[in-house]
Amino acid sequence: MFEISQGLIFAVLGAASAAFLGGIGSSIGVGIAGQSAAGVITEDPEKFGKLIVLQALPGTQGIYGFVGAFWVLNMTGLLGGTPLALTMDQGLEILFACLPVGVGGLLSGIYQGRVSASGCGVVAKRPEAMGNAMILSAMVETYAILGLLATILLLNGITLTP
Amino acid sequence: MPIPKMQKVHIVAHADHKDAIIEKLHDAGLVEVETFTEILEGLHTEDVDAGDLERKLADLSYGIDFLYTFSVKPNLLESFFLPRYKIEKKHYEAVVNEFDFSIIEEMKNLDQTLSELKNEETRLKSIIEQLQPWETLTIAVRDFETERTVTEVGIISTEAVSEILKLEYVHVEIPFSTERKTWMSVTYLKDYRDELEEIFRKLDFQKVSLPGGSEGTPAETIEEAGHQIQMLQKEREKVRERCMVLAERRMHLMIVYDHYLDIKKRHDVRKDFANTEKSFILQGWIRKEDLPVLRKELSFADEVDISSYEPSDIDDVPVGIENRRAFKPFEVITRIYGLPLYKEIDPTLLLAPFFIVFFGLCLSDFLYGAALILLSVFALKKIKVGPDAVLLFKVLIMGGVVTMVLGILTGGWAGDLTLYLPEQLSFLENVRQSLTVINLLENPILMLEIALILGLVQVWAGILIRGYMNVRDGYYLDAIFDQGLWLLLLPAGTLALINKMFGVDVPAAGLMLNLSLAALVGLVLTQGRYQKASNPVVALGKKAMVGVLSIYNIFGYLGDVLSYSRILALGLATAALASAFNMVAVQASGIKILGPIIMVMFLILLHLLNIVISSLSAFVHSGRLQFVEYFTKFLEGGGRTFKPFGSHPKYIQIKEED
Numbered sequence: 001m002f003e004i005s006q007g008l009i010f011a012v013l014g015a016a017s018a019a020f021l022g023g024i025g026s027s028i029g030v031g032i033a034g035q036s037a038a039g040v041i042t043e044d045p046e047k048f049g050k051l052i053v054l055q056a057l058p059g060t061q062g063i064y065g066f067v068g069a070f071w072v073l074n075m076t077g078l079l080g081g082t083p084l085a086l087t088m089d090q091g092l093e094i095l096f097a098c099l100p101v102g103v104g105g106l107l108s109g110i111y112q113g114r115v116s117a118s119g120c121g122v123v124a125k126r127p128e129a130m131g132n133a134m135i136l137s138a139m140v141e142t143y144a145i146l147g148l149l150a151t152i153l154l155l156n157g158i159t160l161t162p
Numbered sequence: 163m164p165i166p167k168m169q170k171v172h173i174v175a176h177a178d179h180k181d182a183i184i185e186k187l188h189d190a191g192l193v194e195v196e197t198f199t200e201i202l203e204g205l206h207t208e209d210v211d212a213g214d215l216e217r218k219l220a221d222l223s224y225g226i227d228f229l230y231t232f233s234v235k236p237n238l239l240e241s242f243f244l245p246r247y248k249i250e251k252k253h254y255e256a257v258v259n260e261f262d263f264s265i266i267e268e269m270k271n272l273d274q275t276l277s278e279l280k281n282e283e284t285r286l287k288s289i290i291e292q293l294q295p296w297e298t299l300t301i302a303v304r305d306f307e308t309e310r311t312v313t314e315v316g317i318i319s320t321e322a323v324s325e326i327l328k329l330e331y332v333h334v335e336i337p338f339s340t341e342r343k344t345w346m347s348v349t350y351l352k353d354y355r356d357e358l359e360e361i362f363r364k365l366d367f368q369k370v371s372l373p374g375g376s377e378g379t380p381a382e383t384i385e386e387a388g389h390q391i392q393m394l395q396k397e398r399e400k401v402r403e404r405c406m407v408l409a410e411r412r413m414h415l416m417i418v419y420d421h422y423l424d425i426k427k428r429h430d431v432r433k434d435f436a437n438t439e440k441s442f443i444l445q446g447w448i449r450k451e452d453l454p455v456l457r458k459e460l461s462f463a464d465e466v467d468i469s470s471y472e473p474s475d476i477d478d479v480p481v482g483i484e485n486r487r488a489f490k491p492f493e494v495i496t497r498i499y500g501l502p503l504y505k506e507i508d509p510t511l512l513l514a515p516f517f518i519v520f521f522g523l524c525l526s527d528f529l530y531g532a533a534l535i536l537l538s539v540f541a542l543k544k545i546k547v548g549p550d551a552v553l554l555f556k557v558l559i560m561g562g563v564v565t566m567v568l569g570i571l572t573g574g575w576a577g578d579l580t581l582y583l584p585e586q587l588s589f590l591e592n593v594r595q596s597l598t599v600i601n602l603l604e605n606p607i608l609m610l611e612i613a614l615i616l617g618l619v620q621v622w623a624g625i626l627i628r629g630y631m632n633v634r635d636g637y638y639l640d641a642i643f644d645q646g647l648w649l650l651l652l653p654a655g656t657l658a659l660i661n662k663m664f665g666v667d668v669p670a671a672g673l674m675l676n677l678s679l680a681a682l683v684g685l686v687l688t689q690g691r692y693q694k695a696s697n698p699v700v701a702l703g704k705k706a707m708v709g710v711l712s713i714y715n716i717f718g719y720l721g722d723v724l725s726y727s728r729i730l731a732l733g734l735a736t737a738a739l740a741s742a743f744n745m746v747a748v749q750a751s752g753i754k755i756l757g758p759i760i761m762v763m764f765l766i767l768l769h770l771l772n773i774v775i776s777s778l779s780a781f782v783h784s785g786r787l788q789f790v791e792y793f794t795k796f797l798e799g800g801g802r803t804f805k806p807f808g809s810h811p812k813y814i815q816i817k818e819e820d
Contacts, residue, residue, distance in 0.1 A: 045230065046230070053778065056775070056778065057778075057782070059775070060735075060775070060779055063735060063739060063775065064731075064735060066739070066742070067734065067735045067738040067739060067742075070738050070739075070741070070742045071738065079745065131497070131498030131499075131785070132498065134498075134782050134785075135498065135782065135785060135786055135789060137782075138782040138783060138785075138786050139786070139790075141779075141783075142725070142728065142786075145727075145728045145731045145732065145783075146727070146728075146731075148731050148734075148735065149610075149727050149728070149730065149731040152606060152731070152734060153606070153607075153610075156606055156607070
């Protein structure tokens with residue numbers, strides 16, 4: 001039997017918060033957009049296909065959070081079943097490295113949801129402007145992507161020697 | 163790449179030829195007609211009343227919407243791409259000739275009947291609900307008042323019930339009670355009325371009248387209402403069945419709608435003409451290359467004159483972009499942004515290679531690329547989609563090819579699926595490993611560098627295109643000062659910077675540094691050249707100021723280039739998600755007996771999900787890089803789309819007979 005090192009606890013906390021913060025952001029964002037989409041569908045059921053894409057856009061933050069978590073699990077050996085013994089420092093470094101994707105995803109998910117919701121209004125009136133609505137929504141996502149990138153680069157920079 | 167040249171046309175003809183000319187123009191679909199604007203003595207516009215046509219169109223569109231509920235729904239993909247139904251011309255004509263508007267009257271009646279039946283059902287249901295507590299009452303409503311007795315029904319608080327039960331001269335029934343309230347009937351001789359009214363008031367007995375207007379007992383009324391509801395439902399089912407039958411003709415309505423839409427267009431276009439007593443004039447736009455065709459089409463009579471002009475500077479010239487077959491699909495992406503101005507440049511060809519490579523890098527998976535191609539081909543073959551959607555799928559097919567190639571180079575085969583293959587196939591893992599040039603998950607920094615270099619190249623290309631446009635339009639100095647200097651500074655400066663800051667060996671490092679300094683000085687000296695002021699000292703100050711501030715654009719370009727890091731991030735997200743899904747699915751194979759089947763199902767579903775999500779991201783973000791980082795370097799945009807007068811059906815597409 002191995003003993004779970006204290007550092008590992010923080011690494012797990014980091015992975016978990018990357019996943020759940022991004023997940024919360026996406027849940028709220030997809031929720032807001034979904035409400036607007038449902039409103040449009042009551043009037044115009046044929047637009048369902050377009051609206052579901054707009055609703056799905058703020059869902060990526062949750063995925064980025066998951067990717068961040070996966071990265072941590074992979075580098076700490078939690079996936080393979082034999083976790084590395086991490087020092088306290090290493091654990092905390094991993095935890096902090098997870099913040100960009102987590103917190104960035106949380107906030108950008110919510111705001112992207114709002115833009116997507118407005119986009120549903122655009123599609124309701126001018127279905128041909130679907131592309132514009134998608135791009136407006138994607139502008140917000142940029143910062144979730146940069147968060148993921150920062151997290152991965154930070155994690156990549158942390159050296160773990162078993 | 164260049165935007166097709168446009169000509170303004172005036173067509174003057176004898177009034178007798180008006181209908182024929184409208185017909186020809188409509189069929190040819192070459193001329194965008196605009197309102198004749200020149201005010202000349204003696205010209206008048208025709209009053210066009212399209213009330214009847216508008217009513218017909220409104221009726222048809224009502225019918226199409228009404229029947230939607232009863233018809234076979236288009237699947238998700240079709241509803242995303244606005245289905246277009248291909249109709250043969252013969253069929254089209256037959257439908258239009260046979261169509262009888264009474265079918266729409268019938269629909270309106272059916273619609274009304276449906277809502278009446280629904281209302282009646284709701285009313286009966288609410289009666290049943292209200293009568294529910296009284297169901298076990300044995301006294302019929304017709305017996306509530308007899309020659310000598312009266313029956314009151316009402317609700318009383320349960321505490322007070324005993325007060326009533328104490329009375330000797332009443333008959334009480336309690337069909338329903340709760341802890342707080344009791345539903346009761348009290349039957350008494352009329353002689354005691356005053357006495358009882360007093361007691362009722364004291365005990366707060368709230369009289370109610372039973373709903374339903376029936377004379378029987380509540381139980382009977384409920385049963386009868388139940389019967390009626392069944393009848394109503396049967397009737398409603400009948401009406402719905404009739405609607406379903408009608409719904410099979412929804413396509414006919416669409417055909418006729420498009421037919422009348424065309425008629426209305428030919429009708430409305432007359433409003434734009436200017437008329438004299440015997441002649442008329444119309445004004446419009448046409449592609450220069452189409453002019454001979456137009457002349458030929460309208461050569462059927464002598465009294466038709468066509469004159470064409472080059473557009474002037476104040477004209478709001480419509481823009482019609484035209485690309486070779488291979489690049490035509492990318493017009494979809496140009497159109498998302500909006501068309502360029504007439505004097506600008508068609509960016510379709512210029513964005514295509516960048517877009518497709520970025521798209522491929524964001525997915526970078528051999529198997530995903532193959533799946534994307536298969537799915538797109540399937541969609542093209544099996545789904546009735548409009549012309550725009552066809553182009554979109556073609557972009558996805560090309561994107562799929564690039565994704566496959568880049569997938570091989572980055573070692574993405576549904577993530578790392580080859581790791582988990584059974585022994586007979588495990589050689590594929592060796593194939594994958596040996597073909598991999600960069601592994602994203604192991605060496606993200608290298609990929610980041612590639613992404614940023616691609617960004618620098620695209621930003622540089624954008625500036626170059628602007629420079630080309632300036633040269634084309636004769637602004638040589640602007641091309642040299644505004645674009646040339648930056649074109650020099652960006653690569654030279656980047657090389658000099660990574661040499662100084664990161665100590666990377668670059669060729670001719672000293673020369674690069676000198677070149678970038680020279681470019682910087684050049685920018686400071688030239689960027690303020692258009693600043694003016696009456697006082698020469700102030701003018702010089704302004705010039706210097708603007709010149710120095712222009713250096714600030716470096717940060718703009720820096721931000722642009724860093725934005726391309728998303729290519730790495732999205733590629734990583736696709737790969738990491740794929741690996742995670744593989745891991746999850748392989749866990750499932752441990753389950754007894756069904757394990758392998760569950761694993762395969764999991765693999766298919768999860769990877770399909772990843773393909774959909776990642777392709778959406780890849781498309782949207784590759785598009786954004788074009789619009790925000792690239793187009794802004796050389797396009798103003800906001801051009802007016804060239805919309806030639808002709809047939810623009812909403813629902814159908816007429817198939818040409820072979």
